[in-house]
Amino acid sequence: MSLLDRAVVAVLPAIPRPVVRKLSAPYIAGPSLDDARRVVAELNAEGKTATVDVLGEEVAQASEAEAIAAEYVAALEAFERDGLDANVSVKPTGLGLKLGYDLCKRNVEAVIAAAEPTNRFVRIDMEDSSTTDDTLRLFRELRDEGHARVGPVLQASLRRTVADAASLAGASVRICKGIYVEPEAIQFRDDQEVRDSFVEALELLLDGGSYAAVATHDEWLVDRALETIARRGLAPSAYEFQMLLGIRADLGDRLVEAGHRLRIYVPFGRQWYEYSMRRLQENPKVAGYVAGDVARSLFRRR
Numbered sequence: 001m002s003l004l005d006r007a008v009v010a011v012l013p014a015i016p017r018p019v020v021r022k023l024s025a026p027y028i029a030g031p032s033l034d035d036a037r038r039v040v041a042e043l044n045a046e047g048k049t050a051t052v053d054v055l056g057e058e059v060a061q062a063s064e065a066e067a068i069a070a071e072y073v074a075a076l077e078a079f080e081r082d083g084l085d086a087n088v089s090v091k092p093t094g095l096g097l098k099l100g101y102d103l104c105k106r107n108v109e110a111v112i113a114a115a116e117p118t119n120r121f122v123r124i125d126m127e128d129s130s131t132t133d134d135t136l137r138l139f140r141e142l143r144d145e146g147h148a149r150v151g152p153v154l155q156a157s158l159r160r161t162v163a164d165a166a167s168l169a170g171a172s173v174r175i176c177k178g179i180y181v182e183p184e185a186i187q188f189r190d191d192q193e194v195r196d197s198f199v200e201a202l203e204l205l206l207d208g209g210s211y212a213a214v215a216t217h218d219e220w221l222v223d224r225a226l227e228t229i230a231r232r233g234l235a236p237s238a239y240e241f242q243m244l245l246g247i248r249a250d251l252g253d254r255l256v257e258a259g260h261r262l263r264i265y266v267p268f269g270r271q272w273y274e275y276s277m278r279r280l281q282e283n284p285k286v287a288g289y290v291a292g293d294v295a296r297s298l299f300r301r302r
Ligand SMILES: Cc1cc2nc3c(=O)[nH]c(=O)nc-3n(C[C@H](O)[C@H](O)[C@H](O)COP(=O)(O)OP(=O)(O)OC[C@H]3O[C@@H](n4cnc5c(N)ncnc54)[C@H](O)[C@@H]3O)c2cc1C
Pocket: 124, 125, 126, 127, 153, 155, 176, 177, 178, 179, 180, 215, 216, 217, 218, 219, 242, 243, 244, 247, 248, 264, 265, 286, 289, 290
């Protein structure tokens, strides 16, 4: 962690809410579903699809988890009404995983029940390592119960991921580096090891006939993915790239222009402040990017 990153993490709680809102504005659609609809419509007009995340993690009560599930249902209904090209990404802890596996599963099923009639996909985000086994179990049970349009996420930074990728052959899987900082015993520390794990997992998924969602803004990884796609002669319908709202839009535009599918992850919701702070505190590297944004905005003001 650089000194600058460390400094940013240390002062985070002291940053006034409106400043956090301003800093996080490019990365979050806004507090309401209308904000998400507006942003998705803009992305669709640029030839990009979206996956929408209702903000809310680690809820304290079953009713909060059910309320989040209801927000997803409302979002899916709105996308259908508006003719928007968007699906959803759910977080197991937001849907109650820490309160009980069965509660979480019921809530995911409620979201799937709203998504399936309109052929929309439900991606189950991967959270910290205390949830990995339950999240993969959740996915496998849902798949085995006949839900075809649901898929998990793998985090290349985890040492277990290549083995998980081998076992998920055929599933629709998002592969990303992983945002959570975990003990070294289970997570690579070296950036190149993470990249190598990403590429190996991607190759295994494609070998197994998976639809792969390549979620990264790392140009080195994007280039490796493009190489493997070209080598295998994959049609653009056999994979997609994914990026977070507000990050490396230039790289995303290049992919779209070259004919690749690009899906943008669009978070929205009342819990934007908690989400921003958590992301920043969990991963000091992100704090470093924010520090960079602040520095750039200072320069722009001159
Ligand atoms: C669509 C999508 C879904 C994701 N889902 C999950 C998930 O379910 N679970 C999970 O643990 N993680 C998830 N992530 C986060 C992911 O694990 C990484 O933490 C994040 O994508 C940064 O890694 P990177 O591959 O972009 O590489 P990095 O090396 O971190 O970034 C490459 C470049 O991208 C730019 N960049 C990256 N992040 C930022 C930022 N926050 N602000 C400004 N610039 C930035 C910088 O220019 C940087 O040099 C997801 C990411 C994406 C794109």
